[in-house]
Amino acid sequence: MTRSLRNLPPAFWGLIAVGVLAAFTQPQFLSLPFLMILLRQAASIGIVALGQTFVVANRSLDLSVGANIAFVNLILAHAMWSGYHPFVAIVVALAAGTFIGFANGVLVTKLRASAVVVTLGTAAIITGIGFLYTGGAPGSSISDLVKWLGRGRVGIVPVAGLVWLGFAIAAFIIMRRLALGRFIYAAGDNPFAALFSGLPVDRTLLASHTLCGFFAASGGVLLSGLIGVGSINLGADYVLSSITAVILGGAVFGGGAGGAVGTVLGTALLVTVLNLLTVFGVGEPGKLIMQGLVIAAAAIIYQQGRRNG
């Protein structure tokens, strides 16, 4: 019992603490309509963070998710889709994002270069290509289908929240029910042991980077729908946010911990804290400081627990 309690991600306790704090200081914060607004806002970060979970659990990192989201937004907002069904634009955007992830995976596994440098490099390349493709202008409008995905509601529940749920279930199945998930955790915990045990370490890493690209692009579609217009530099802050959510969810570069549930809780905690700070009148700088403190605290607590356990 104590062991299963200790295995809960830091985000779980954080959410309880924040919930209690909100209940006493800002009761209207916990009302259902407001929580649904939070859910809509959290969905895109949540999906990107789920993608980041695959690579982090695999002892890698993707710093190109921000550029990936921006690129997806540029594709969706480009005027060239005016004659086509909006579905085509979404498929092309998702394909492009998935390809970015695949390219990251190929470079990381074949070149054996550090994932940090490789993904920084691909992020720069994607940003450049995006600018060249649009001529530096944020595109035109975004199709109604994408807007519905980002902003629409089914009853009271936002569509984006349902999409997030779908992605979370998919991520959970991949990580905890499929062989691929076993491989990801094994290769993340000890790459050499995994290799000597005959696991396809390289293909696993390639798969997790590709999945991360696909998830980031999907988050980009939702975010584009929420924003509703083409925008240069969309999603730049998602690199930090997605990593924060993953760390809060308990996954820290291998070690077999964390997963889809942890990351969902981590995203929920992150978005709740940031919004609560807004309610308390804290500005952007204060949020940056808070986010940094939260990352450091979660990482330190997690690390100490691992050493003792």
Next chain:
Amino acid sequence: MIGKESHRSIAQRLQQDAFWFRQRGALLSFMILGLMLLFLSLFLGERFVSTTNIANLAGQLAPLFLVSLGQTFVLLGAGFDLSVGAVISLTTAILTLDFPDVFKLPLAIAAAVTVGLVNGVGCVYLRVHPIIMTLATSSIVQGVALILLPTPGGIAPQVLVTAASGTLFGLPAGFYWIIAAAALSIWVVHGTKYGVRLYATGENPQSAWINGINAPSIRISTYVISAMCAAIAGAYLTGRLASGDPNVGIALGLDSILGAALGGTLLSGGVGGPIGTIAGVLIIGLLNNGLNLANISPYYQFVFKGAMLIAAVSLFRRKEAGL
């Protein structure tokens, strides 16, 4: 029987071999740099080889030199510092506060040393992964910088304006900052016991510890050096702009890693050094400068930079894939 003399010569030869083994990346970077210089001077001619252009280049590149050299120390010690960009921003914010000039510079240096110590202690004693630790501090430090200086503005201390944008013997001030930083870091890494300990620590902290090197404090010191280099770069930028900008450091943070990596410093520690970093930073500078002079869209710079970064790191294959 081997005499005392030949023992010494064997030791010397081993040391030389180790030096060239670690600098193998720098050699390649200098070859690329040479080719670029040849190419640029052939195709751009007088536009490239002019005193104004070179002076301009030195002034622009000085901050990147400073942070990249600092980053090189951290990378040699098998660490990683994403927080240098935020430290630069914080420094410009502190230096343009409404405060007597005498207190501002010590305050800025003290702030940077604190950030470096926090990074180092977090990574070494609390065992947080360097990427996570420095990502966290970078977020905090950037937040503090934005609180101190919400929008670009403020007035830089006159001393710094003179030191950063003046000329001496016909050469721009940035040139002297570069020479000083390069000479100092090459001396520290290749001419002192600290340098030997740094390489040993970066290659294998456990063996370094067993051989009597205080590896934890060496690793912490690299973060402090990197933060101080970032603070000096921030001071230079404040002087050059003659005012403050809380977002000035963001791009430089990533470019510092690019400069070190292009110079053949491995992110896994113990290989590379400041000599290579000098070539790496010059390659970035010449690339930007050449593309500007040739009137090529600045958007291509992103693509070229990214492609070069990937090409540079792909030249040194490691055993493991991932981080």
